[in-house]
Amino acid sequence: MRKVNDLVTEFESGKYDDKLQDIYIDKLSYQRARYADALRAFADTFGDAEVEIYSAPGRTEVCGNHTDHQHGEVLAASINDDVLAIVAATDKPMIRVLSKGYDMIEIGLGEDSLKRNPAEEGTTKALIRGVLASAVNKGYKIGGFNAYITSDVLGGSGLSSSAAFETAIGTILSGLYNDMTIDPVQIAIMGQYAENVFFGKPCGLMDQMASSVGSLCHIDFANPDEPVVERIDFDFDANGYSLCITDTKGSHADLTADYAAVPAEMKSIAASLGKEYLHDVDRGVILQSIAQLRDEFGDRAVMRALHFYAECTRVHTASQALKDSDLYTFLECIKESGDSSFKFLQNVYTSADIAHQNVSLALMLSEEVLGLGDNRRGVCRVHGGGFAGTIQAFVKNDTVDEYKAALDAVYGEGACAVLKIRKYGGIKVL
Numbered sequence: 001m002r003k004v005n006d007l008v009t010e011f012e013s014g015k016y017d018d019k020l021q022d023i024y025i026d027k028l029s030y031q032r033a034r035y036a037d038a039l040r041a042f043a044d045t046f047g048d049a050e051v052e053i054y055s056a057p058g059r060t061e062v063c064g065n066h067t068d069h070q071h072g073e074v075l076a077a078s079i080n081d082d083v084l085a086i087v088a089a090t091d092k093p094m095i096r097v098l099s100k101g102y103d104m105i106e107i108g109l110g111e112d113s114l115k116r117n118p119a120e121e122g123t124t125k126a127l128i129r130g131v132l133a134s135a136v137n138k139g140y141k142i143g144g145f146n147a148y149i150t151s152d153v154l155g156g157s158g159l160s161s162s163a164a165f166e167t168a169i170g171t172i173l174s175g176l177y178n179d180m181t182i183d184p185v186q187i188a189i190m191g192q193y194a195e196n197v198f199f200g201k202p203c204g205l206m207d208q209m210a211s212s213v214g215s216l217c218h219i220d221f222a223n224p225d226e227p228v229v230e231r232i233d234f235d236f237d238a239n240g241y242s243l244c245i246t247d248t249k250g251s252h253a254d255l256t257a258d259y260a261a262v263p264a265e266m267k268s269i270a271a272s273l274g275k276e277y278l279h280d281v282d283r284g285v286i287l288q289s290i291a292q293l294r295d296e297f298g299d300r301a302v303m304r305a306l307h308f309y310a311e312c313t314r315v316h317t318a319s320q321a322l323k324d325s326d327l328y329t330f331l332e333c334i335k336e337s338g339d340s341s342f343k344f345l346q347n348v349y350t351s352a353d354i355a356h357q358n359v360s361l362a363l364m365l366s367e368e369v370l371g372l373g374d375n376r377r378g379v380c381r382v383h384g385g386g387f388a389g390t391i392q393a394f395v396k397n398d399t400v401d402e403y404k405a406a407l408d409a410v411y412g413e414g415a416c417a418v419l420k421i422r423k424y425g426g427i428k429v430l
Contacts, residue, residue, distance in 0.1 A: 001050040002430065004043040004086070011036045019429065023055065024080045025237055025420040034084065034150070038100075042086040042148035045098050049088040049146070052175060053429040056167035057082045057422055058153035059210035060243060060392060061384055063333060064315045065341045068204040069263045070270070070308055071221045071279035073315040075232075076210035079243065080422045083151040083161075083168040089176045090144040097128060100150040107132070109142060121200035127162065130194025131169040138186065141177040162199070163207035166191030170212070171426035184425050185229055188212040214425025218319040222279055234322040236421050241327070241378070241394050246366075246407045246416040248358035250388030258350050258387045265301035266308060269293060283309040303344040310340055331379045334394060338363070338381025347386030362391045362407065369406045370395065378403070 002010070010016060011032055020031045035053070042051065057078035064074030093109040105125050107113060114133040120126040135142050149168065153161040170187035174180050188208035195201050195208075205227060209219055213229055220228040236243065266278050272293065275281045286293065286305055293302050318333035320326075342348045342363070349357040359382055366380035370393070378395035395403045400418055407416040 130198030134190035134193040184212040250358035269305040
């Protein structure tokens, strides 16, 4: 381990540039300064201690829109925006975490300190406490530490800042007290437990899994307690493409009913056929029962159910295409996924406010710039839960500046973030 002030000098001198380039792919000068600033902030708060450095990335859903809650399949990826943590182990049974822009959090490590506190629901403290409790429940060691944390994963952007934070805490525990032996899948499960039980958000496991495992990963949730994870290594940058995520600035207020209706309608179709989740219903049975199902549940519920099966098939096709270095087929799958989400899943705008269709307009503008057919310069789709929020586009590197300028002109400077898919999940950097 190195002391903080020595590391500041070494980062600023470029000693770790190769490591930063390997992790983040681009924005080298930004990361060099960011690390140095984080180290200084740690020293200002906790002193010039010997430290370790950890990183956990945000994530993007690549394919598999609204399939995980029906025990389906997804293709997700880690990105080069991350949670960065400067950490020093301590002898005291206390965890102290200062996140940039927030107040200090202190959590003791006694048995009573690792119990759920309903008053903490929805707070960062609940996430930390939940990861600690899950680690203990699984038989892992925990101990005291001081941490300064900074994140450039934008909250509310659909890139899962909370999952990245949970992964960072789990990876810190793995590094400081378990010789980096906690499997990334287990770290993801610890993060989901913290979010479900302590934070109070009934999320699936996709976000935490993509952040913890890293790169692209094909996840099969047929058994959500033991998901099957296949890591796929594919270098989009080397193949001439960047990932662009655009925040369309649509309000998520009053969309709870829209979000809840998607899994509810899918589950209603499954229940009518004697199952809890669509994964356990044969698609052919639904096709044979359409007349009855649409009378009972409406056309949209039937279309959403059929979207589930087609989308899981696309996940398989897209994953295999990446393994075969078949970029054309992969991009076709992403375009088909976006079309299905718009037409059949119908999560691009809310029918309660048809005058405001931020996501729809962003997709239209994207196709205007990127084009269609064999000469297109990229593909786009709604990102994540939908109805408002963000879109995703895979854009040829030589078109990125034009694309970003077009989207920023409508949604505001910086609305379009140009990202790379990084090959690492939660890691100890130094």
